[in-house]
Amino acid sequence: DAGITQSPRHKVTETGTPVTLRCHQTENHRYMYWYRQDPGHGLRLIHYSYGVKDTDKGEVSDGYSVSRSKTEDFLLTLESATSSQTSVYFCAIRELADTDTQYFGPGTRLTVL
Amino acid sequence: EDKVVQSPLSLVVHEGDTVTLNCSYEVTNFRSLLWYKQEKKAPTFLFMLTSSGIEKKSGRLSSILDKKELSSILNITATQTGDSAIYLCAVRYNFNKFYFGSGTKLNVKP
Numbered sequence: 001d002a003g004i005t006q007s008p009r010h011k012v013t014e015t016g017t018p019v020t021l022r023c024h025q026t027e028n029h030r031y032m033y034w035y036r037q038d039p040g041h042g043l044r045l046i047h048y049s050y051g052v053k054d055t056d057k058g059e060v061s062d063g064y065s066v067s068r069s070k071t072e073d074f075l076l077t078l079e080s081a082t083s084s085q086t087s088v089y090f091c092a093i094r095e096l097a098d099t100d101t102q103y104f105g106p107g108t109r110l111t112v113l
Numbered sequence: 114e115d116k117v118v119q120s121p122l123s124l125v126v127h128e129g130d131t132v133t134l135n136c137s138y139e140v141t142n143f144r145s146l147l148w149y150k151q152e153k154k155a156p157t158f159l160f161m162l163t164s165s166g167i168e169k170k171s172g173r174l175s176s177i178l179d180k181k182e183l184s185s186i187l188n189i190t191a192t193q194t195g196d197s198a199i200y201l202c203a204v205r206y207n208f209n210k211f212y213f214g215s216g217t218k219l220n221v222k223p
Contacts, residue, residue, distance in 0.1 A: 042201055043213040101147055104155035
C-alpha cells in the first residue's frame with residue numbers, strides 16, 4: 001500500500017461548509033497527487049505537488065486548493081463545498097524508481113448535501 | 114485537448130475466455146502509459162509501458178504499446194472470476210501529470 005493513509009475515510013457535510021481532506025505518506029516520496037473519481041469519468045487530477053510548498057493544478061482544480069507544508073502531508077481543501085463535489089477522492093504518491101508509477105491511498109468518500 | 118479513451122466501456126465474458134481491452138491517447142509530451150486494475154477499492158498497478166519498452170507480460174496478462182497508432186491493448190487470457198474489475202488506462206504527460214481514461218468494466222461469469 002506504499003504507506004499511504006487518507007483521513008477521514010468517509011465524510012458527510014452540507015453545502016457551503018469548508019472541508020479538508022488529508023493524505024499522509026511514510027516513505028518520503030517527492031510527488032503527491034489528488035484525484036476525484038466519479039461514475040463514467042475514471043480518475044481526474046485535481047492538484048499535485050512536486051515538493052514542499054510546490055504545487056500545480058490538474059484538469060479539475062476549480063473549487064479546490066491544496067497545501068503541502070511538510071513532505072509527508074498533502075492537504076486538499078474545499079473552501080465552500082458544493083453538491084457537485086460529492087465524489088470519492090484518492091490520494092496517490094509517485095514512485096520514481098523502477099516503474100515511475102503511482103500508488104493510491106484507500107480513498108475518501110465525500111458526500112455534500 | 115488531451116484525452117485518453119478506453120473501449121469497450123463494459124464487457125461480459127465467461128471463465129476461460131480471452132479478452133482484449135483497448136486504450137487510445139492523444140496528449141502533449143507523452144511519457145508513459147500505465148494500466149491499473151480497480152476492484153471495490155483503490156486502483157492497483159499492473160503495467161507501465163514507454164517508448165523504450167513496448168510490451169510487458171505478467172502471468173495471464175500482457176500489454177502492448179503501439180507508438181504509431183498512439184494506443185495500447187491489455188490482453189487477459191484464460192479469464193477467471195477474480196479478473197472481474199474495472200481496468201483503467203492512464204498516460205503520463207508533460208513530465209508530471211497523469212490523465213486517466215474512464216475505464217473498462219470487465220465481468221467474468223463462472
